[in-house]
Amino acid sequence: MKLKKVEIDMSNLPTHIAFIMDGNGRWAIKRKLSRTLGHKAGIEALRRVLDRSVMLGIKIISLYAFSTENWKRPKDEVDEIFRLLREYLNEDTKKIVEQGIKIVTMGDLSKLPEDIRQAFEKVIFDTKNCTKHIFNIGINYGGRPEIIRAVNSIIASGVKNIDEQDFKKYLYTVDLPDPDFIVRTSGEMRLSNFMPYQSAYSEFYFPKTYWPDFKEKELDNAIIEYQSRCRRFGAI
Ligand code: FPP
Numbered sequence: 579m580k581l582k583k584v585e586i587d588m589s590n591l592p593t594h595i596a597f598i599m600d601g602n603g604r605w606a607i608k609r610k611l612s613r614t615l616g617h618k619a620g621i622e623a624l625r626r627v628l629d630r631s632v633m634l635g636i637k638i639i640s641l642y643a644f645s646t647e648n649w650k651r652p653k654d655e656v657d658e659i660f661r662l663l664r665e666y667l668n669e670d671t672k673k674i675v676e677q678g679i680k681i682v683t684m685g686d687l688s689k690l691p692e693d694i695r696q697a698f699e700k701v702i703f704d705t706k707n708c709t710k711h712i713f714n715i716g717i718n719y720g721g722r723p724e725i726i727r728a729v730n731s732i733i734a735s736g737v738k739n740i741d742e743q744d745f746k747k748y749l750y751t752v753d754l755p756d757p758d759f760i761v762r763t764s765g766e767m768r769l770s771n772f773m774p775y776q777s778a779y780s781e782f783y784f785p786k787t788y789w790p791d792f793k794e795k796e797l798d799n800a801i802i803e804y805q806s807r808c809r810r811f812g813a814i
Contacts, residue, residue, distance in 0.1 A: 586634065586798055590805050592758035595631065596640035596780070598772050599624065601764030601788030608788075614658045619790035621666050628713065630794040632677050634801070638712045640757060642772045646685075646720035660694050663717075667697045671704055678710030684750030685719030686727075714754060721774035724750055751776055759804045763789040781807045 599620055606616030624641065631639050644659060651659075674681065681701045688695070698717065728748035732740055746752060756776040760769070765786040769777065783800050785792070 584802050586801050587805050588635070591634060591636060591801065592781075592804050593636075594638035594640065594755055594757045594759070595636055595800075596642075596757035596760045596773060596777075597627065598642045598760070598762035598770065599789040599792075600762055600766050602790060604764065605788035605790040613655060616790060617655075617659055617662055621662055623790050623792050624666075625670070626793055627797055628679075629677075630797050632679065632711055636711070638714065638754060638757075640684075640714040640716065640754075640773070642716045642719065642770075644685075644717045644719070645771060646718055646723055647771065660691060664694055664697045667701045671701050674701070674713070675705055675708060678708045679705060679713050680708040680711070681705045681713050681715065682753070683715050683717055684724070685717045686723070687718065689718050712754065714751070716772065719750070720771045721769070722771055725775055749775065756780065758809075759783065759800070761785070761800050763787050763792050779809070779811055781809065 602616035602620040603613045604616075605619060606613050628639060643663065648659070649656065681698075683698055683702065687698055690698070698715075728745065731748050732745075737744075751773070754776075756778070757773060757780045759782075760773070760777055760780045761783045762768075763785055765784060767782075767784045773780075781804055783803055785796060785800065787796055
């Protein structure tokens with residue numbers, strides 16, 4: 579029996595896909611490489627995923643680049659992640675602007691090394707007029723700290739009562755719709771503090787593929803999987 583090839587339905591694309599790019603370390607160790615090389619390969623995967631998303635017309639991509647818990651890693655690894663990030667921002671900004679991608683961030687940038695903070699401020703400024711796509715980078719981001727920060731701002735503002743619509747204004751994602759689809763690679767099936775408030779109605783997908791092996795085909799398959807889901811938002 580010949581199986582029918584399923585293709586992406588271009589009329590039913592998720593507006594916002596969020597990625598937890600997991601498995602860089604395991605990908606490297608499997609190849610007897612340093613974890614650092616796993617992160618380097620992870621950035622190549624990110625480039626491919628971003629390019630393919632742009633080509634398909636995905637409007638918003640969110641990414642968990644560095645969590646509030648990632649500081650617990652050995653200093654050498656943290657330094658190398660930041661070095662790769664800075665290199666990526668320096669090398670890719672021109673292309674990102676050409677692709678019409680506006681970069682925004684979520685997380686506490688004030689705790690980042692000065693050069694990284696400046697690199698982010700520059701890329702946010704350089705892409706501020708881009709309107710085709712949004713690339714939302716979670717950096718020193720944690721969902722619980724985000725909610726606590728929101729609550730503290732509400733207390734400080736003296737507001738006594740708040741509804742969902744107003745609460746959203748205190749989150750990093752104030753200008754973004756919630757993610758339709760959250761993809762975590764490497765087979766781990768948890769959110770690890772990634773957008774817990776915003777993911778209330780997201781569809782989840784946990785491919786076993788390590789992030790560096792997540793190629794265009796894997797993204798296409800993920801979107802096809804999303805399109806097989808029936809989103810009811812509590813209705814019947
Ligand atoms: C998970 O792999 C990946 C990370 C902790 C993030 C690495 C971040 C970068 C490479 C920066 C890229 C960001 C941008 C915006 C360019 P892991 O080390 O947890 O893998 P493991 O679970 O197999 O050990």
